[in-house]
Amino acid sequence: MTIERVLAVCRSNWEYRGIDDASVREMLDELTAHLEDAAAAGRSPQDVVGDDVPAFAASWARARVPLSRRLVRMAAMVSFMAGVLLLLSHLTRWTLDVGVTPGRLAFWLGIVVVTVALELRRGSLGLGKGWLVGLVVGVPAALATERLLGDEPLFLVPLWATLLLALPGLAYAHAERRASRDR
Structure with missing residues (x-):
């Protein structure tokens, strides 16, 4: 799975959960930085988010929403x-x-x-x-x-x-x- 695909799945998941646009942008920026750092170190996006990207996005959304x-x-x-x-x-x-x-x-x-x-x-x-x-x-x-x-x-x-x-x-x-x- 590519970085773009991981970001798209996460964005879709967070928007579906009703997280406001500013928070979604902030979360995407943070995730992009982590994924790019991992790519520079020779690691795949799955090494950062795991095999189940929707579950990763859901857990991050739960942590973000009170x-x-x-x-x-x-x-x-x-x-x-x-x-x-x-x-x-x-x-x-x-x-x-x-x-x-x-x-x-x-x-x-x-x-x-x-x-x-x-x-x-x-x-x-x-x-x-x-x-x-x-x-x-x-x-x-x-x-x-x-x-x-x-x-x-x-x-x-x-x-x-x-x-x-x-x-x-x-x-x-x-x-x-x-x-x-x-x-």
């Missing part, structure tokens, strides 16, 4: 996805109130926990493979919970509460969709 900002973004995206799942329940059942059963709650929690763990490890919280793995965990969790605890609703969620739940993550979801389309 934890509090990442946590706020994660909470907004989890809230958004919970709202979307509830909205799908409203739409498929044609009802203004959705009953949340123990199995449904276990299903959602399984998806959220696995997805957050996998996506944060990867450095992002988008609609990646983590959701599929979450489904594989969520379905058996829902079935086991329904069998153990029954299917009586724990509480009802009105449509207006579902829409409010999805609202905080809407801006992040839109930004991620736009960033993936621009790439």
Whole structure:
């Protein structure tokens, strides 16, 4: 992999993660200096960044973006996805109130926990493979919970509460969709 390709992958990754332009330029300048120094010493770009350039870029982005900002973004995206799942329940059942059963709650929690763990490890919280793995965990969790605890609703969620739940993550979801389309 060439120096230009490493820089392009890192730039794309950092822009996708929402790092501001000034910080991206500063990070690229610093990385360029490291890569050029390594090239002058006869080393390849992989000797500096490793074999997995996106993972390198993600780890640098995590170090650059404060934890509090990442946590706020994660909470907004989890809230958004919970709202979307509830909205799908409203739409498929044609009802203004959705009953949340123990199995449904276990299903959602399984998806959220696995997805957050996998996506944060990867450095992002988008609609990646983590959701599929979450489904594989969520379905058996829902079935086991329904069998153990029954299917009586724990509480009802009105449509207006579902829409409010999805609202905080809407801006992040839109930004991620736009960033993936621009790439």
